[in-house]
Amino acid sequence: MTMSTLGSLAAHAVLVVPLTAAACLALIADYRTGARVNMLACLATFSSALVLFDARPEPGPYFMIDDFNVYLVALTAFIGMTTSVFSAAYIDHEIEIGRLTLRKLRFYHAMYQCLMFAMNLALTANNVGLLWVAVEMATVTTVVMVGIYQTHQALEAAWKYFLLGSVGIALALFGTIVMYVAAQAQIGEGLSAMAWTDLVAHAGSFDPALLNLAFVFLLVGYGTKVGLFPYHAWLPDAHAEGPTPISAVLSGLLLNVALYAVLRFKMVLAANAHAFAPGPLMMVLGLASLIFASFMLFRRRDIKRMFAYSSIEHMGIITFAFGLGGPLANFAGLLHMTMHSLIKSAIFFTVGHIAQVKGTQRLGELGGVTVSHPLLGWSLVVGVIAIAGLPPFGIFTSEFLVVSSTMAVDPWLALPLVLGLLIGFSALLLRVNAIAFGEAKGSTAPVKGSYVPVIAHLSLALLAGIYLPPPLVHWFQTVAAALG
Numbered sequence: 001m002t003m004s005t006l007g008s009l010a011a012h013a014v015l016v017v018p019l020t021a022a023a024c025l026a027l028i029a030d031y032r033t034g035a036r037v038n039m040l041a042c043l044a045t046f047s048s049a050l051v052l053f054d055a056r057p058e059p060g061p062y063f064m065i066d067d068f069n070v071y072l073v074a075l076t077a078f079i080g081m082t083t084s085v086f087s088a089a090y091i092d093h094e095i096e097i098g099r100l101t102l103r104k105l106r107f108y109h110a111m112y113q114c115l116m117f118a119m120n121l122a123l124t125a126n127n128v129g130l131l132w133v134a135v136e137m138a139t140v141t142t143v144v145m146v147g148i149y150q151t152h153q154a155l156e157a158a159w160k161y162f163l164l165g166s167v168g169i170a171l172a173l174f175g176t177i178v179m180y181v182a183a184q185a186q187i188g189e190g191l192s193a194m195a196w197t198d199l200v201a202h203a204g205s206f207d208p209a210l211l212n213l214a215f216v217f218l219l220v221g222y223g224t225k226v227g228l229f230p231y232h233a234w235l236p237d238a239h240a241e242g243p244t245p246i247s248a249v250l251s252g253l254l255l256n257v258a259l260y261a262v263l264r265f266k267m268v269l270a271a272n273a274h275a276f277a278p279g280p281l282m283m284v285l286g287l288a289s290l291i292f293a294s295f296m297l298f299r300r301r302d303i304k305r306m307f308a309y310s311s312i313e314h315m316g317i318i319t320f321a322f323g324l325g326g327p328l329a330n331f332a333g334l335l336h337m338t339m340h341s342l343i344k345s346a347i348f349f350t351v352g353h354i355a356q357v358k359g360t361q362r363l364g365e366l367g368g369v370t371v372s373h374p375l376l377g378w379s380l381v382v383g384v385i386a387i388a389g390l391p392p393f394g395i396f397t398s399e400f401l402v403v404s405s406t407m408a409v410d411p412w413l414a415l416p417l418v419l420g421l422l423i424g425f426s427a428l429l430l431r432v433n434a435i436a437f438g439e440a441k442g443s444t445a446p447v448k449g450s451y452v453p454v455i456a457h458l459s460l461a462l463l464a465g466i467y468l469p470p471p472l473v474h475w476f477q478t479v480a481a482a483l484g
Helices: 003-025 031-051 067-096 102-124 128-146 152-187 196-205 208-226 234-241 244-270 279-299 303-324 327-358 374-387 394-409 411-436 452-466 470-483
Strands: none
Touching: 003 031, 003 102, 031 067, 031 102, 067 102, 067 244, 067 327, 067 452, 067 470, 102 128, 102 244, 128 152, 128 208, 128 234, 128 244, 152 196, 152 208, 152 234, 152 244, 196 244, 208 244, 208 279, 208 303, 234 244, 234 303, 244 303, 244 327, 244 470, 279 303, 279 411, 303 327, 303 394, 303 411, 327 374, 327 394, 327 452, 327 470, 374 394, 374 411, 374 452, 394 411, 394 452
8 A cells, every 4th residue: 555545545534434423423322432433533534634645645736745735634633632532521410400402412412523523624626616615614613503502591592693694705705706817817717826835836827806805805704703702702602601621622723724724825925926915914903912811810700711711812822923924933833722722721721620519610619729639720820821821831932923023123013012922921820829829719519520621731831831842843944934
């Protein structure tokens, strides 16, 4: 078997496994069996994703694996796998307290695998239309999962997510059509005018006015899915009202997929010397998101909603880094994207356990968690230290590189960037102090669940802050150079 054939099988597996598992899980009545099948499917998907690092298929009209998306496929599969482990115990508790029924749980597990399929499809698509379909599928899937509790608040959050997500995805569709119109004038009609490989190769001859128009709609459309200010309104409600495993996947993975789409189109514009530079627009949206979310962290009263605003803050930092561009800033953006996915999902795992044992998400009713549940409380403290950008965790490195790159380009631009980082840092430390320390509040019931996903994610983030293996550094540098 040739390496190309092996790569083709692995690339098909990251799509076929979750899709097949979704069909099977819809038929499994026993929820513990369903949880095991869900974990096994995620493990198989992750194993297939690892194969793609050494064996890649030749790009086709619909699918491709390259340096950029192979790492995101692996990251998505890994966090999908660890979240399925956390989900098994989390959902078991939701069954015990009656928040979910067995019928809803079958639907939940099936939709979880549908979401994994949709995200992997978006990442591996070599077709801008297929990418749009995959992001829309991921949107619809998460909408129904956010509303799975069927409370008034959950349904309201799902409806808001659906409306705003639909507006965003409609704008992205218009931008996709304009991009196709620009491409077909030079490439001709058909699949070639929609393939990333052909778009980048021929972008230099496209009409720059059409490219500019397309990117504006694409940035606003997919930027809604990224959660950038002012298109962010769906994100805090979706995180607060949906099941915590979905909050982890939304924050750690789906936001990355939407940003990936923006970056792919940015690469097309970068290949046309007469198109406008998309970087300044991305920097404005990223900086606005950072500053806005940092201030909003002070005003939150719900712990999951608070960390949702933290996600907006960090997606703003990542977008700013990619907008700044250049090898160092792009390197920082890739590293920050990876670290945020690992750390924020670990935080949501911890927050899910806290909400279950305490019976509330209200910050005013939480306190002294390090006293009542030492391991749980200190896991939250470490997670917040990591996401706040303190050394030696990986986000400290990525934020340092972003600030350094900004200072080299425009020192005055570094002022609002550093101000936003300091405000967010202060808000998070203030909040975690109230939650973790002081007099214990609420239940002291033991945590029913595994700490393995939390420890695994935080350990990787710590390792990345201390030592990045040379092959990983080389890979980041290669992708950073390709992003322009």
